[in-house]
Amino acid sequence: MFTDAHLGPYAAQSANSRGRRYAEEASSSRSEYQRDRDRIIHCTAFRRLEYKTQVFVNHEGDLFRNRLTHSLEVAQIGRSIARNLRLNEDLVEAISLAHDLGHTPFGHAGQDALNTCMKAYGGFEHNLQSLRVVDQLEERYGAFDGLNLTFETREGILKHCSINNARLLGDVGQRFIDKKRPTLEAQVTNLADAIAYNNHDIDDGLRSGLLQEAQLLEVDIYARHRAVVDATYPGISGRRAIAETIRRMINTLIVDLIQTSGQKIKECAPTSVDDVRHMERMIAFSDAMFQEAQALKQFLFENLYRHYQVNRMTFKARRTITELFDAMIAEPNLLPPDYQLAQGESDDQRMPLQVRKIADYIAGMTDRYAMREHRRLYMVDEI
Ligand code: MG
Numbered sequence: 001m002f003t004d005a006h007l008g009p010y011a012a013q014s015a016n017s018r019g020r021r022y023a024e025e026a027s028s029s030r031s032e033y034q035r036d037r038d039r040i041i042h043c044t045a046f047r048r049l050e051y052k053t054q055v056f057v058n059h060e061g062d063l064f065r066n067r068l069t070h071s072l073e074v075a076q077i078g079r080s081i082a083r084n085l086r087l088n089e090d091l092v093e094a095i096s097l098a099h100d101l102g103h104t105p106f107g108h109a110g111q112d113a114l115n116t117c118m119k120a121y122g123g124f125e126h127n128l129q130s131l132r133v134v135d136q137l138e139e140r141y142g143a144f145d146g147l148n149l150t151f152e153t154r155e156g157i158l159k160h161c162s163i164n165n166a167r168l169l170g171d172v173g174q175r176f177i178d179k180k181r182p183t184l185e186a187q188v189t190n191l192a193d194a195i196a197y198n199n200h201d202i203d204d205g206l207r208s209g210l211l212q213e214a215q216l217l218e219v220d221i222y223a224r225h226r227a228v229v230d231a232t233y234p235g236i237s238g239r240r241a242i243a244e245t246i247r248r249m250i251n252t253l254i255v256d257l258i259q260t261s262g263q264k265i266k267e268c269a270p271t272s273v274d275d276v277r278h279m280e281r282m283i284a285f286s287d288a289m290f291q292e293a294q295a296l297k298q299f300l301f302e303n304l305y306r307h308y309q310v311n312r313m314t315f316k317a318r319r320t321i322t323e324l325f326d327a328m329i330a331e332p333n334l335l336p337p338d339y340q341l342a343q344g345e346s347d348d349q350r351m352p353l354q355v356r357k358i359a360d361y362i363a364g365m366t367d368r369y370a371m372r373e374h375r376r377l378y379m380v381d382e383i
Helices: 032-041 044-051 067-084 089-098 107-117 126-137 151-157 163-178 184-208 220-232 238-268 273-278 287-305 308-330 347-364 367-378
Strands: none
Touching: 032 089, 032 151, 044 067, 044 367, 067 089, 067 184, 067 238, 089 151, 089 184, 107 308, 107 347, 126 151, 126 163, 126 347, 151 163, 151 184, 184 238, 184 287, 220 238, 220 287, 238 287, 308 347, 308 367
């Protein structure tokens, strides 16, 4: 039988899980959260992450991050933090690998465009969609839709959520209504996500030439670590110097998070996950590190995410998603049969159900599939 004896009393223990929506027999070889992780790795939406992007579009280069490599980096950072804090690494890994499953093609531009298209039908939110993928959309089991993950993994995937949506979600939505915390593992994954994307966006930004290193020397956290690299390896330059700087930044953020959170856990002294839910947020950076991380984020926002070349891609992404949606809503018979409503759905429900299926179809597309589908719909010589 599986034991979580090495974990802190405040960690999520597999044996104390609130369980799965459909009861299943325990595994003889794996904990509940290991099973969740394995189900995620084997699902279809996970494989699609390879061809979905955050900032750069898939065809722009082979070395940029995609959502798959991003998710792996989040899992790596999250596990390092979890092990040091005696938290459940398997749960952190499961949440990390699943956290972006519901993302549309073309990163935030795609999500914003689909949300705008869906305004009259309840909107579109990628966190909710990630949950929808694991709860409903994956078709892999004879006994149920979705992956039937544990409550704790599902709760961790739902990072934020409006009160209106929370009311529709039942158990995993309740904490937003009650204003309670999720597990420490979910809190860790949240910040591991931020550490991963801030650092890899700098790396990708420099690699693409959209950012120049001279600009980054204005950002304290980068300049400070770059100076250490120069002092340690006089004459170092180019990609090697950037990589040395970024790995030091990641390490500094992780170490600060472990120390600050470890101290907060000591002060709050939670003895169960239930305590964690009622107490203040315990996973956090020190104030000084938080300021530095914010400055970095702000720098990326102003210099990379709003770079005119990124804006051009954002413009094309918005147009592609919007035109796909417009065509399909006007003529649902353009959709592949799986996404058309079955005969016999009641009339008043027909439109909202069809619209949601269109959103599922578009959200599930990879970048290149969306571009191809757009051509197939609008270019007369493309079939
Ligand atoms: Mg992410």
